[in-house]
Amino acid sequence: MPVSPDLATTQRWMQAVIMAPGDEVEALHAEAAAREIPPEQAEAMVLPSRTLSRLERLGVYRGMYEARLRDALEVDYPLLSGYLDEEVWEELTELYLEAHPSRSYTLNRLGDHLPEFLGEIEGLSRAAFLRDLARYELSLTRVFDAEETKALTADDLSAVAPDAWERIRLRPIAAFRLESYRYPVSAWAQEAKNDPQTRAPRRKDSYAVIFRRDYAPLTLELTKPAFRILSALAAGKTLGEAIRTTRTANESLYRWFQIWVSEGLFREVTVSD
Amino acid sequence: MKVSMASNNKWGLPDLGYGIGLRTVHFPHILAERPPVDWFEILSENYMDTGGRPAYVLDFVAERYPVAMHGVSLSLGSTDPVNFAYLEKLKRLAERVNARWVSDHLCWTGVAGRNTHDLLPMPYTDEALRHVIERVRTVQDFLGRPLVIENPSTYVEFAASNWTEWDFIRTLAEEAYCGLLLDVNNVYVSAYNHGFDPFEYIDAIPTERVVQIHLAGHTNKGTHIIDTHSDHVIDQVWELYRHAMKRTRGTATLLEWDESIPDFATVHGESLKARGYRPAAEPAQVLEAAHAG
Numbered sequence: 001m002p003v004s005p006d007l008a009t010t011q012r013w014m015q016a017v018i019m020a021p022g023d024e025v026e027a028l029h030a031e032a033a034a035r036e037i038p039p040e041q042a043e044a045m046v047l048p049s050r051t052l053s054r055l056e057r058l059g060v061y062r063g064m065y066e067a068r069l070r071d072a073l074e075v076d077y078p079l080l081s082g083y084l085d086e087e088v089w090e091e092l093t094e095l096y097l098e099a100h101p102s103r104s105y106t107l108n109r110l111g112d113h114l115p116e117f118l119g120e121i122e123g124l125s126r127a128a129f130l131r132d133l134a135r136y137e138l139s140l141t142r143v144f145d146a147e148e149t150k151a152l153t154a155d156d157l158s159a160v161a162p163d164a165w166e167r168i169r170l171r172p173i174a175a176f177r178l179e180s181y182r183y184p185v186s187a188w189a190q191e192a193k194n195d196p197q198t199r200a201p202r203r204k205d206s207y208a209v210i211f212r213r214d215y216a217p218l219t220l221e222l223t224k225p226a227f228r229i230l231s232a233l234a235a236g237k238t239l240g241e242a243i244r245t246t247r248t249a250n251e252s253l254y255r256w257f258q259i260w261v262s263e264g265l266f267r268e269v270t271v272s273d
Numbered sequence: 274m275k276v277s278m279a280s281n282n283k284w285g286l287p288d289l290g291y292g293i294g295l296r297t298v299h300f301p302h303i304l305a306e307r308p309p310v311d312w313f314e315i316l317s318e319n320y321m322d323t324g325g326r327p328a329y330v331l332d333f334v335a336e337r338y339p340v341a342m343h344g345v346s347l348s349l350g351s352t353d354p355v356n357f358a359y360l361e362k363l364k365r366l367a368e369r370v371n372a373r374w375v376s377d378h379l380c381w382t383g384v385a386g387r388n389t390h391d392l393l394p395m396p397y398t399d400e401a402l403r404h405v406i407e408r409v410r411t412v413q414d415f416l417g418r419p420l421v422i423e424n425p426s427t428y429v430e431f432a433a434s435n436w437t438e439w440d441f442i443r444t445l446a447e448e449a450y451c452g453l454l455l456d457v458n459n460v461y462v463s464a465y466n467h468g469f470d471p472f473e474y475i476d477a478i479p480t481e482r483v484v485q486i487h488l489a490g491h492t493n494k495g496t497h498i499i500d501t502h503s504d505h506v507i508d509q510v511w512e513l514y515r516h517a518m519k520r521t522r523g524t525a526t527l528l529e530w531d532e533s534i535p536d537f538a539t540v541h542g543e544s545l546k547a548r549g550y551r552p553a554a555e556p557a558q559v560l561e562a563a564h565a566g
Contacts, residue, residue, distance in 0.1 A: 003432065008384070010431065011381055011397055012384055047429070052496050052497055065389050103391060105346035107390055146325065244520070
């Protein structure tokens, strides 16, 4: 006997069936689906075709849902998904999508919670490294989509009076993210791009700025003092205040600053009173 | 120089000729070669939240080619509230690229705040029809332009449906006063999956509402067909296209290719095959085009 629930119930039921783990029968019995349509009536919601049963037809949507969202995560996390065994990656994404289903019209932000999620999974081998790697890849996607802002050049900075340098504030471009890691993930990532069999690195603190130039996301590895100075500048401190967060030789400071400006990390300079 | 032909839809939206979907893998070719494509269709959501390279390429394209917008997230059939934040971004993007029109699908993508990112099928019931008519009107009021709605590929039919898909779409278009994007590959796919006559479907579509036609390849699994946009257009779909073009007397045509995307020349070449299926222009159209040039 056909079932004719209202449109809202039909949609909640179908979505629950599509998103439920397990096979099609288990999906009909999943709590969210059974709440809308009793499992014994559920099959009658849809018609069979000449070649597929009712459950097989629902299975087409279930399969596409998982594949589409997994593909989207692989686009954002190519190194992470490539590093993990296929089986582990599939299990991980299934759990992730259950915990963090998409709530947005765009797939671009589907993977935003993956780094923290990796930290919550019990028994995941090399979890700290995987989490760092996920954070690194997430930063690359954020930088890729950030607003385009014009970078300051060395000529722009030449207008700053010599006695004002201590008091300047430098605003980073929009496509700019500073990250500190427990593992050397950006160096590892460069190797892994050439050799997917690259083994996970040993633990070693690392620091990087991830930014965009000519629309391409780039990574610049930093020393700890350079990271501190850039962090202070990004937080709105003056150059003098930023430099005082470390004890670094002037030669190094000068060299770093030259690199940062030539890489186009700043968009605005102001002199505080 | 391509001349847009006048077309026969209610809004006088032009027949832009033979376009292709703007895809990332073709960005370098388009930037370097500025190929002679009649027009591009963009996937709206790919450009709504980015200020990076996609936005740069989009501006490059919009300055040089006619652009139409095609969305996958409007979720017209959903019983969730209309997402006005999404609509606001859609409207701004349409203004930015001078979109010739804005289209999306007759489907729902999620409910209860979640999104499956799939084009899920509607039950074709009286309640669903009233619901979608109201939603389309709301969207059109907000965008300040007619919405163009595409028939979906579907893989299930609801037991509760009391309309055929083509009658549902015809009534929707007439009651909501919206345009139609007739995807002839989707008609073929759904006809195969559900066992109806695709020519009967096309004959039931009100031609004066049809603003655009989609062509694409698909994947035949034997037991059913999936609308993958992963291959060349098959002969049976070309014949449906010929039939549709004869009925509409010429409509902007777009080739979709989204999986296993080949080089630009192959995709463009596939779209240009459509020329061979276009009915001969009537004298009035030729004259109009000549004046426009």
